[in-house]
Amino acid sequence: MIFAAGFGTRMGELTRTQPKPLIPVAGRALIDHTLDLIRDHGVPRVVANTHYLSDQLETHLTPLGVTVSAETPDILDTGGGLKQALPLLGNRPLFTTNSDAIWQGPNPLALLADAWDPARMEALLICVPLSGCLGRKSAGDFRLDIEGRISRGGDFVYGGVQILNPARVAARPDRVFSLNVIWDDIARDGRLFGLRYPGRWCDVGHPDGIALAETLITEPHV
Template identity: 35%
Template sequence: MPINPRPIKNAMVLAAGLGTRLRPITDTMPKPLVPIADKPMIDYVLDLLDGAGVETVAVNVHHFADSMEAHLAKRSRPRIVISDERAALMNSGGGLAKGLKLLPEGPVLVMNADLFWVGEKPGSPSNLERLASFFDPQTMDMALLCVRNENTTGHSGKLDFSLDAQGRLSRYKDGMENPVVYAGAIAMHSRLFADAPEDAFNLNIYFDRAIANNRLFGIVLEGHWLTVGTPEAIGEAENTIRRFEAGA
């Protein structure tokens, strides 16, 4: 797949959640700053975006917002703009809608601050570059990065979508072919949220709307996907990272 000659330059990182399943660690710090192999989770995400050519990232903050802002201020790339949710959490959809207003209208990548991957092949297009190139706003509302369950660490095993031969996604039901897990990365055009509610709502509303219109598509992640939902999962993630760093 060719790399888009004009890569997506803007992104939104959803980072405002409370991280309740990671307590007691998140009683003293926000989940995106929890270190995995001596590196805060959100820095894995921001490094992936930077490597894909993203220049400006909106990041929403709520839980330990001051700590988040102080950490993000240390980065020079990508440029960070803060979407402040101190007053009220906006959920995934509301947070995205609010953050998009801080970015120029156009194509945008969206990532979760606590979901990332390792094991991309050097010299090949990255997963985010592939996703940006795959996204076609004429035929798609959103393009999702997905992963096969066997290429995950820390995941519950829940299957989210079925991916057909054309790359179209539908909600997974038992027995469906080509099941995949949503990997927490989206390519979309910001105008999709022009009519978004002003209050909190879940991003799944837009996933289901796109499915109903046959406009939700996806590609499969190359490498290995990590999710850290509990304190016990930290060690599993670190072992996986070390294994890939050693060339496994």
């Protein structure tokens, strides 16, 4: 599941006539860099939610084999968007990913798949140390304990990619809700985990992030 429904307001004029996932980064639509990671890992079915300027995204994504879950008339937030898309995705654990980041290093989907343990976990989030983040303008999101369990606050940034068992999403009665409320429920049961990302990550959520991301793409990985 690719989250691509947002308004991209931090991008200012760049998203006045195009959705943020279609902004060019290194000569390609931003969302295409995310699709590279998905294809590289061999994910067989890909769904993207859309809302703002949905027609443009559908025109771009449908020829690429991506199924579109359009949110109308209202945007549903991450949890609500995933809940609407579940009939297209099934009820097994799945990847979700944002569409506004560039990665330098190993494929985060592959790392998550290798570390996923459904006996202990309901969600496993890729977490980037602040030292490995470009374009981040705020503090960290999480801390990880010695076993990898997540709690709020700390020096790790959620990289926007996770494996999630969607059972709690499917069961939630609300139509519009954030995945943050799902994570909080999972954390209370001790089943919310994070995985440290060993490379670098760039947030392309604001105009300055475009140049930073293009630098990351062209720089050799150390």
